[in-house]
Amino acid sequence: MVQENLPKQANCNPGVESSHLVVACLGGDKTALERRPVPLPSAGEILLRLRVVGFCGTDLFKLDAGNTPAGTVLGHELVGEVIAVGNGVTKFSDGDRVVVPHHVPCGECLFCRRGNETMCDVFRENLLEPGGFAENILVRQRATERAAHCLPDHITDEVAVFLEPAACVLRGIYRADMDANGAAVVLGSGSMGLLHLLVLGAVFPGVAVTVVDPVPERLATAKKLGASQTVGPGAEALEAVLASTNGIGADAVFDTVGGNDTLEDGLNLTRQGGSVVLFAHAPEEAQARYNLNAVFKFERRILGTYSAALKEQAEIFELINSGDLDPSPLVTHKLPLDDFERGVSLVRKHHALKVLFTPSRGASGL
Ligand SMILES: [Zn+2]
Ligand SMILES: [Zn+2]
CATH class of the missing domain: 3.40.50.720 (NAD(P)-binding Rossmann-like Domain)
Structure with missing residues (x-):
């Protein structure tokens, strides 16, 4: 069921819808599709249209623990296509395929300097708004600048989506x-x-x-x-x-x-x-x-060991770019976001290895 939660937000980018579907946690182990305003990029940020997002063991753990606040949008193994860029962004332009993690360290604090970057104070901030299980995802400035990679044609979405988990x-x-x-x-x-x-x-x-x-x-x-x-x-x-x-x-x-x-x-x-x-x-x-x-x-x-820092992400990017690492055989299911609960249940019952979600069936731009 789609819950309406509609916007009064101006949409200044032609081609970008004013609202989109996200998979929102309901506060327990269930989720529902919810319609929300599409966030627009501020300076230094980019907006992606979802291509694929991986369902991760962490997502399942958070759902099963049942204490994720209602309204949270999970999902952090993301490949998207740039549909809008904020002021000052020169690294990306419309149409680029991008892979980007949700966690990025500051690079300067004591933890970062001593090689414990994933313990950095700002590391656990989610830099994907609202989260990966959404048709459109805003990438915050620190992730856009320091961690997002533009994908050359020979790296498929099904390979690139493993950048974050493989780096961990x-x-x-x-x-x-x-x-x-x-x-x-x-x-x-x-x-x-x-x-x-x-x-x-x-x-x-x-x-x-x-x-x-x-x-x-x-x-x-x-x-x-x-x-x-x-x-x-x-x-x-x-x-x-x-x-x-x-x-x-x-x-x-x-x-x-x-x-x-x-x-x-x-x-x-x-x-x-x-x-x-x-x-x-x-x-x-x-x-x-x-x-x-x-x-x-x-x-x-x-x-x-917790999550991954920029150096591991960069190294995995090189390994998938060179073809030395190809985790795509692990993908057993590709489902639209409106089949989210089915995907979760396949993983819960061990009937799937890696499930990827794509935009919902009614999404525009497909
Ligand atoms: Zn993960
Ligand atoms: Zn730091």
Whole structure:
């Protein structure tokens, strides 16, 4: 159902509609299409018409947690086409295809200077107005200036849309401080697990990657995408990882599942001195439970990684530009925004890997 919430906003750009459809959170785990005024770009900003937006595990986590304020528009893996530019913008013009992340650090504060850019005070500001699940998206100045990339014709929307999530994955890989010819384990063979496999293959082709998941069909996809071995969790994984690493364990384990059980699995599969990288959301009240000596006596590290900074985004852009990284095989569904709830349910039920949304069926300009 479309909720009317209409504007009295002047529209000074010919060709730009005065209102558009967005997918608004209703305050729990549900959303609804809502008609809103199209935001117009101020100085330094650009307005995009949606081409594709990825549905991310973070979006699902926020919906399922049910505490996202009503009216919020989620979505941050965005490719759009420029339809209006604010004063002073010289980098982009109408018709450009653009990929842009929602979070951009300031570049100057203590966190930025010490390499913890994603902890920067302004980093969590959403620079996409109202959010990616909308037919039109305003890109704020800091993102336009520092983080938006114009896409050459040979990079498809389905590849470019992975820039933001792949950059998050790359940050975790670098934080693990891996050897270029080492051994890695990825726990979970959902879209983020498989993206780890692909990004590891692009930056460290010499790393052997074991993918662990209980679902055989998912493991088959991982095998097809280049996993050196695929196994079920628990004892099966331990045996396979030890057998393939001369009995010492993996240099790094990437946990894309989350929770105590996989953290313990991660520590068991990691060699002495190796790293377990936590890449999954945890509920607010979640507490860890693991053997302290697995960390203390054996120099293992448990690392958090959050989002991505400009350097990882720039590096992923180069990898997709060169063709070394192509995550488009992970896309299983492309649905219009007015099928949003169906897309969410496909991901919830694990019937989809990566779902992309396109403008709603009635949208103009298509
Ligand atoms: Zn994301
Ligand atoms: Zn900063």
